[in-house]
Amino acid sequence: METTLSQKQIAELIEAATEARHRAYAPYSHFLVGAALLGADGKTYVGCNVENASFGLTLCAERAAVANAIAQGCRNFCALAVVSETDNGPATPCGACRQVLAEFSPSLTIICARESGSVRILALNDLLPELFYFNDR
Ligand SMILES: [Zn+2]
Numbered sequence: 001m002e003t004t005l006s007q008k009q010i011a012e013l014i015e016a017a018t019e020a021r022h023r024a025y026a027p028y029s030h031f032l033v034g035a036a037l038l039g040a041d042g043k044t045y046v047g048c049n050v051e052n053a054s055f056g057l058t059l060c061a062e063r064a065a066v067a068n069a070i071a072q073g074c075r076n077f078c079a080l081a082v083v084s085e086t087d088n089g090p091a092t093p094c095g096a097c098r099q100v101l102a103e104f105s106p107s108l109t110i111i112c113a114r115e116s117g118s119v120r121i122l123a124l125n126d127l128l129p130e131l132f133y134f135n136d137r
Helices: 007-021 061-071 095-104
Strands: 034-039 044-048 077-084 109-114 119-123
Touching: 007 034, 007 044, 007 061, 007 077, 007 109, 007 119, 034 061, 044 061, 061 077, 061 095, 077 095
Parallel strands: 077 109
Antiparallel strands: 034 044, 034 077, 109 119
């Protein structure tokens, strides 16, 4: 996908997401994920996955990053980097996270990276076509 982000911005977001990944709490799956949101205010908001013994309560890194940004007063985002480590290419956000991201920035650019190297740049519009939202928001 084409992006207006600079290579420096992409690298910085991946670095921030990687640092957050190292703080993930994933004692059950051992699948560590970090996310970094670039706000329209130019600031970066990070999140990591937080698992729970009651598995359904697990929070994804992307939604943790959204909550972090909202709590700090930022509601518009330019890009999201999500970093994990998989055998078969960079992981993309799950369906729940796609919907939560779309609530605030339906045309978000999403940078999916493996910590060991490969990167894919996608559009949220492509990951979640015809998304659900209220007309009056
Ligand atoms: Zn998710």
